[in-house]
Amino acid sequence: MGSEKEKIGMIGIGYVGLVTATCLAELGNRVVCMDIDAVKIESLKNGEIPIFEPGLAELIEKNRERLDFTAALEDVFKQCEIVFIAVDTPPTFTGDADLSRVFAVMSSLPGMPDGHHILVMKSTVPVGTGGKISGELNRQKIGSIDYVSNPEFLREGSAIGDFLNPDRIVIGSQAPEAGEKVARLYRKLDKPILMTGLATAEMIKYASNAFLATKISFINEIANVCDEIGADVSVVAEGMGYDQRIGDSFLNAGIGFGGSCFPKDVTALKQIAGNSGYHFQLLTAVIEVNELQKRRVVNKLKKHLGTLTDKTIALLGLAFKPNTNDLREASSIVLASRLLGDGAYVKAYDPVAIPDAARAVRGVLLCDDVLSAVDGSDAAVLVTEWDEFAELPLAEMKQRMRHPLIIDGRNFLDPDKIRAAGFTYEGIGR
Ligand SMILES: NC(=O)c1ccc[n+]([C@@H]2O[C@H](COP(=O)([O-])OP(=O)(O)OC[C@H]3O[C@@H](n4cnc5c(N)ncnc54)[C@H](O)[C@@H]3O)[C@@H](O)[C@H]2O)c1
Structure with missing residues (x-):
């Protein structure tokens, strides 16, 4: 690599881009971070961190000398041979992934400084996208550019640990040298690196997320049956999890999966299959079960x-899971609108997501703490299993609530403790 291009570029500084850039800096690289959101770039330059992710602010501060922030794409291509793309790929109304941001980056390439570049796709893109982009780059003869697929598996809330201690790294490439250069960035982590073709790398990402989502919908259906027959899904899951063929992760029954990845990736894989002429029946059920699961709490409330x-x-709780402020596709949003639709007043408290919630959930009274949220309420529903909810101020809650009912949407609370405090407790399948 020439000395003038010794840095790594990161285009799209969201949850994935910012964490990846920071972790690459932690591994000793210098990283140029670019985003079209100039306000975000300015705040990052001023040391403000636009997302809530445990440990991220400290790691950025530690690596500040190795991180540059810019809103100009040419700054990236001038200084970096390896350029990651981590822009968002949200769902369109059909459920396909919207690649407009990826294509926006691609369409700016002809004006970029010359030299050899390796474009590394971190964004989750439909299977076949890499092949199409590579073909287009060859056809248009835009400089010397190799394309590598390097899907990301980090989870919000534990993103830094996930990046620095991954189960595996997947690198898909048609150009072995380019793939190897990208692999070298990860060698220090000493984790399995799977070198594959482009389509296979893209499919590994979708298949992994779809499988995990399937596990969640499966245990949620088991929970629904447990509700009917009086079995306890938490113990059922524990008993299943001891079986190494099954494993104990992703077997927590609750009110459904949300977030920026599972819902969109499962739907996108269903669409990818459908567009190729295959009807993916299992995923259709996984999605439907999840949608119904978010609404089950409404029936539980009506029962009481x-x-x-x-x-x-x-x-x-409003965030789609603990330790993040991300509200994208959060179960709380569907639940809140169902409750409002049924004529209820909805109040809510979340330890970190309240500022973002003002935009995402309309008609909900946002509160500063648990007690203000439950004040005068007929029921409290635990939606996100934040640590601080493990020690709810039950005595004060009982005094403040009109009706002592707690629905535990994540099977997170201790039923005996809640009942001993004088509440009616209901979980999901327990
Ligand atoms: N969030 C996750 O947990 C996660 C995990 C694995 C994979 N992914 C995938 O990674 C990708 C990014 O997800 P995210 O959650 O970080 O998204 P995000 O919405 O948090 O961030 C995307 C960033 O890209 C920027 N952007 C959009 N268009 C741009 C352009 N043309 N040029 C420069 N910047 C641009 C946006 O301003 C934003 O800051 C998605 O494809 C997602 O599916 C996400």
């Missing part, structure tokens, strides 16, 4: 309260 009109329901 009758009509929800003019009742006040407190939601504890």
Whole structure:
């Protein structure tokens, strides 16, 4: 690599881009971070971190000398041979992945400084995208550019640990030398690196997320049966998890999966299959079960309260999972709108997502703490299993609530403790 291109580029500084750039800096690289959101870039330059991710602010501070922030794409291509793309690929109304941001980056390439570049796709893109982009790059003869697929498996809330201690690294490439250069960035981690073709790398990402989502919908259906027959899904899951062929992860029953990845990736894989002429029946069921699961709490509330009109329901947690402020596709949003649709008043508290919630969930009274949220409420629903909810101020809650009912949407609380405090407790399948 020439000395003038010794840095690594990162285009799209969101959850994935910022964590990846910071971790690559932690591994000793100098990284140029570019985003079209100039306000975000300015705040990053001023040391403000736009997302909540445990440990990220400290790691950015530690590696500040190795991280540059810019809103100009040419700054990246001038200084970097290896350029990661981590822009968002949200779902379109059909469920296909929207690649407009990826294509926006691609269409700016002809104006970029010359030299050899390796474009590394971190964004989750439909199977076949890499092949098409590589073909187009060859056809248009835009400089000397190799394309590598390097899907990301980090989870928000534990993203730094996931990046620095991954189960595996997947690198798909038609150009072995380019693939090897990207692999070299990860060698220090001493983890399995799987070198594959482009389509296979892309498929590994979708298949992994779809499988995990399937596990969640599966245990949620088991929970629903447990509700009917009086078995306890938590113990069922524990018993299943001891079986090494099954494993104990992703067997927590609850009110469904959300977030920026599972819902969109499962739907996108269903669409990818459908577009190629194959009807992926299992995924259709996984999606449907998940949608119904988000609404099950409404029936549980009605069972205890009758009509929800003019009742006040407190939601504890709004983020799609703990340790993130991300509300994309969060179960809380569907639940809140269902409750509002049934005529209930909805109050909510989340330890970190309240500022973002003002935009995402309309009509909900956002509160500063648990007690303000449950004040005058007919029921509290635990939606996100934040650590601080493990020690709820039960005595004060009981005094403040109109009706002592707690629905535990994540099977996170201790039922005996809640009941001993004078509440009616209901979990999901326990
Ligand atoms: N969030 C996750 O947990 C996660 C995990 C694995 C994979 N992924 C995948 O990684 C990709 C990024 O996800 P994310 O959650 O980080 O998204 P995000 O929305 O948090 O961030 C995307 C960033 O890209 C920027 N951007 C958009 N168009 C741009 C352009 N033309 N040029 C420069 N910047 C541009 C946006 O301003 C934003 O800052 C997606 O494809 C997602 O599916 C996400």
